[in-house]
Amino acid sequence: MRLRTFILLILVLILVAAVALLLLGNSGIGPLSGFLGGGDSDTPADNGTTDNGDNGAEEPLQPPPTATPGLENVVVARVNIPVGTMITDELLEVQRWPRTNIALQGGYTFTDTNQLIGRITKVDVARGQSFLSPMLALNPTDIASFGSDLALYVPFGEVAVAFPVDRFNGAALAMRPGDLVDLMMTMRVVDIDPQFGTILPNNVARIINSALLNGQPFLFPEVKDGRLEFIPEINQVAAIYPSDIGQDGQDFTPGLPIPKRVTQLTIQQAEVLYVGTWEDPRILEQEQIAARAAAQPGEDGNVPPTPTPIPSRLEDQPDVVILSMSSQDALALNWAMIRGVDINLALRSPGDQTVFVTTSVSLPQIIDQGGLAIPEQSNFDLHPSMEDVNLPVLESENPNNPDE
Known part of the structure; x- marks a missing residue:
């Protein structure tokens, strides 16, 4: 009985082993894979290449093609455009930009130049820069919605002040927008009664x-x-x-x-914003309308467009200059102008940020610093302008010869 059971157990083990070999052979693994078709030697191994059918040559697998983003029209500046300029067609051009651009996705750009003609720039627009809706005003009367274009030039934390100039106190009118100037003030000092x-x-x-x-x-x-x-x-x-x-x-x-005089460098590094009187863009628009109405039609019957004048912020013979400075300096300048203090502008070198430390200048200081010796009292002196002195006319003894 034991022997029969042992033989049956061996037969079961043999049967299980045979089934396992058959399963492994069908999957291409094991010694029976060649007999059962699981490891056909005629089939090339998968090594990441494909047969192109030309003499057995193989090519590497290519990645799937990447989708190309779509392009869209964007209106950009053809040239550098200053702030406060009325836009005309010759200042614009259209470029093709990908739709992935963040400005396009936000809907701030323009696709047609006709959407911009007649608008006014609120900021400087560089060549090739796209126009965004917050950068533009609807028309000259819309300037009031964001303030004057002059205010756009004033740095944060400073204010703009108008100052009268001529060729003597205004550095010979050599100033240009963007220059830095220093203000020298000469005050007249007199003795006063402390009670009255x-x-x-x-x-x-x-x-x-x-x-x-x-x-x-x-x-x-x-x-x-x-x-x-x-x-x-x-x-x-x-x-x-x-x-x-x-x-x-x-x-x-x-x-x-006679008042005592003292001169001091009081305000430094004031920036020149305008040289002359600011021009209102609304006046420029009226001039444009009048110019177009007076223009003669061309051969094709169309009236040629009149270029919009861009404010130069620089007059040939200005009588005022607009300076940017801190509020405290503006108070000092305002007080000095009200009191009639003599003020002269000194032009700085471009980019010079030096903060000068100076000493007030008066007659005693000039005498002490320059080693000027006051002449001793004498019985004669020279009048500063001899032309104003009425010299006595000597009568000639010979009327026929005045030289005698």
């Missing part, structure tokens, strides 16, 4: 002591800017009056105190 706040000396009113004590009119005739001094040579008290002698070219009034 008026220029010294005060008016002097003399009294008669005996008349004052007796209740009689006690005031001498009114005397201005005089003083009493004892004159030893005549043993009397005399009234001394100020001199009314003046000189040509002086900026003080004879008979009044």
Whole structure:
């Protein structure tokens, strides 16, 4: 009984092994794969190449083609366009940009030049830069919706101030937009009465002591800017009056105190925004309308387009310059202009950011610094302008010969 069971067990094991060999052979693995067709030696191995049918040559597998993004029309600037320019067709061109561009996806660009003609730029547009809707105004009257184009030039944290200039105080009118200038101020300093706040000396009113004590009119005739001094040579008290002698070219009034002058560099690195008076774009539009109406039709019957003038921000003979500076400097400049302080502009080198530390200049400082020696008092002097001196005319002894 045991032997029979053992033989049956061996037969079962043999049967299981045979089934396993058959399964492995069908899958191409094992020693029976060649007999059962699982590992046909005539079939080339898969090594990542394909047979193109030409003498057995093989080519590497190619990746699937990448989809090319679509292109769309975008209006860009043909040339550099300053802020505040009314757009015309000759300033525009159309380019093909991929739809993956973020500006295209946001819907801020323009596809047709007709959408932009007549609009006004709020910012500078560089050559090749696309036009975005926030960069444009609808028309000149729409300028008020974002402020003047001048405000676009003012740096953040600064303000624009208009300052009157001529060729003497304005660096010979050599300034151009973008230059940096320094402001030198010359102030006139006078002595004042601490109580009255008026220029010294005060008016002097003399009294008669005996008349004052007796209740009689006690005031001498009114005397201005005089003083009493004892004159030893005549043993009397005399009234001394100020001199009314003046000189040509002086900026003080004879008979009044000569003010002391001090000059200092007060404002530095103010930027020139405009040289001249700002031009309103709305006026430019009216000029354009009048120019088109007056234009004569061409041979084809069409009126040629009139180019839009771009504000140059530079007049030939300006009488005002617009400067950009900090609010504190603007207050100092405003106070100085109201008080009539002499102000001169000094032109800086391009890109010079030096902060100068200077010393106020006055006559004593010039004398001390320059080693100027004040001449000793003498009995003669030279008038600054000899042409203004009326020299005596000597009569000639011989009327027939004036040279004698």
